[in-house]
Amino acid sequence: MLADARRSAIVATVSRERVVRVSNLAEQFGVSLVTVRRDIEALDDAGLVQKIHGGAKLPGGASTHEPGFELKSTLGTLEKRAIAREAELLVKDGMAIGLSAGTTTWALAKELSSRSNLTVVTNSVKIADVFQEAGSRVSVILTGGERTPSDALVGPIATQSMHSLHLDLLFLGVHGVDADAGFTTPNLLEAEMDRALIEAARKVVVLADHSKWGTVGISTIAGIEDVDEVISDDALGVEAQRILRERVARLRLVSVTPHTPAP
Template identity: 70%
Template sequence: MLPAARHQSIVDAVRRERVVRVSDLAQQLGVSLMTVRRDIEMLEESGQVERIHGGAKLPGDASTHEPGFEQKSTQLTAQKRAIALEAATLVHEGMAVALSAGTTTWALAKELANGPRITAVTNSVKIADLFHHASASGSGRHASTVILIGGERTPSDALVGPIATAALRQLHLDLLFLGVHGMDADAGYTTPNLLEAETNRAFIAASRKVVVLADHTKWGTQGISTIAKLEEADEVICDSGLSPDAQRILRDRVGRLRLV
């Protein structure tokens, strides 16, 4: 493959997935790791990508940039469904289950809406709608109770802020499925929205068990605000695209890492 074609393939991959790994690009392009690193350096000089440890990301993908729900819902759909199917095995009849806003937790909600009867607590209008539609159509085995907390709406369709946080402080939840913007060895689990970080911390405080749902592109991405340290999650469910280094770090610091 000519250099120009390689460069275009790398730029296309970064635009599609936001974060790509050098090892994945080398395998896809059939070239060495060193060749990919040189290509990324050249693309960074021209402003088309930004180098990060072990890969590349969109330039200017700032820590406060918050993609909309519709944009994120079309990305990595197979990985998100696989994560959702694994997460659903943790849910049993009668549980009080929290789902934070996000496209991976939304994928999980699609599975749970047709599953056992639970009390679902969420700050996502879209997730609440899934449960309500399943109940109205009779597609669920039993009608689950859905609690939608109030608050200010974000671009990612999360309800956040003081009203949301106050509501969560009154609840006692068996299990929290937490969607995150990024995961990092130093920054932990992060979000680009300060109010969402506060609301997610309230979710964690109200929950007996915390399970983070995140595809492999979330590793190395940092939002402006930390939700929690890596070790504050009892489990992380991710896809098998997660780098070996990231796997090692998470296994060292999280109760359990599940790869799908």
């Protein structure tokens, strides 16, 4: 394979996997590690990939941009619905659970809205509205605080409200997942609130579709090793799967098909 064709293939692989290792690329293309490193350096210079220790990732630095809830709710809807249905299986009657703000946790709220004998603590007005509009018998505790563009309630009032609460299970939505940065968000106050939710929970499950891998927000919520489980979809890249399986107690991957019925 000529260098130009190989480099185009490397860009395609990085776009698909989001993070790749030099050794895997060398094996994939049947070339030496030195050749792959030179390819990555050239692609890094061109701004097409970002060189990292031992591999390459999608380009881009830490993000401070926070898309609004309405925009995010239209992205990856099949993945989010499938992840939410898998997460719902973990919820047992009588539990006190936390749902952080986010569109995947919002999808989970829809799955839970027909349940009863549950207590849900959330810092999301959108999630609280799901239970209210469904006439749900779930007991919902909504924190106070200031609202962000993603409809999360944050700030001192929000975090203080968590200090005396105890959760059996927390479902955490995130902006990005990165091998080094961990689980991140572009909002500093939201990261602080999410950490308060984590501290209140006996078990933490991150809900993140494959598109979150390799994305880095400016603020780390938690390291990969700091959560108990991750639920994602089966389009998650091979390298991402390897890293998560090594560093969390359990990785659940759900299958996504276009025939998933609407709720």
